[in-house]
Amino acid sequence: MYTGFQHLHSGLAYLVLLILVGVIGYALMNFINNKPFTEKARKFSLVGLIAAHIQLLIGLVLYFISPNVMFSGEAMGDAMSRLYLLEHPLTMIIGIVLITIGYSKAKSGDDDAARYKKILIFYGLGLFLILLRIPWSAWPGM
Ligand code: HEM
Numbered sequence: 001m002y003t004g005f006q007h008l009h010s011g012l013a014y015l016v017l018l019i020l021v022g023v024i025g026y027a028l029m030n031f032i033n034n035k036p037f038t039e040k041a042r043k044f045s046l047v048g049l050i051a052a053h054i055q056l057l058i059g060l061v062l063y064f065i066s067p068n069v070m071f072s073g074e075a076m077g078d079a080m081s082r083l084y085l086l087e088h089p090l091t092m093i094i095g096i097v098l099i100t101i102g103y104s105k106a107k108s109g110d111d112d113a114a115r116y117k118k119i120l121i122f123y124g125l126g127l128f129l130i131l132l133r134i135p136w137s138a139w140p141g142m
Pocket residue numbers: 049050053054056057060100104
């Protein structure tokens with residue numbers, strides 16, 4: 001079961017990053033060109049949110065079954081163990097929370113530019129945090 005979840009988490013990570021970059025790029029183009037915030041724009045942002053939430057769920061499962069997550073004080077002294085025990089989960093959760101707030105704020109409102117701006121700021125910050133604490137030394141490479 002561990003291997004399955006590990007591959008799922010590792011594979012979905014590509015999709016999450018790709019979709020978030022796409023959503024942010026799309027919002028940026030539309031923001032610059034003063035385009036209206038359409039239903040299509042909302043749904044595209046929602047796809048990014050759902051991808052992040054599925055990754056969150058899989059990550060949470062993995063956290064409790066992965067042999068790389070060691071619940072001991074000693075884990076704090078080793079950079080890789082600390083990353084898996086603390087830094088990666090915490091940073092990803094904060095990033096996903098920001099994305100969720102961004103979607104909630106952007107999903108309604110009259111000012112189209114302001115809605116795109118919310119996607120840009122919250123999804124942008126969220127993606128930045130996610131990129132900051134991906135275990136790059138172990139990934140990509142399943
Ligand atoms: C541990 C797992 C999860 C947690 C803690 C979580 C938490 C949340 C929270 C706090 C919101 C914001 C609600 C709001 O204020 O509007 C939300 C929204 C949402 N979540 Fe999740 N979620 C999880 C997993 C999932 C999964 C697995 C999916 C999809 C397969 C999903 C799909 C959604 C969708 C579509 C929304 C947006 C609803 C909307 O505003 O239109 N979530 N989630």
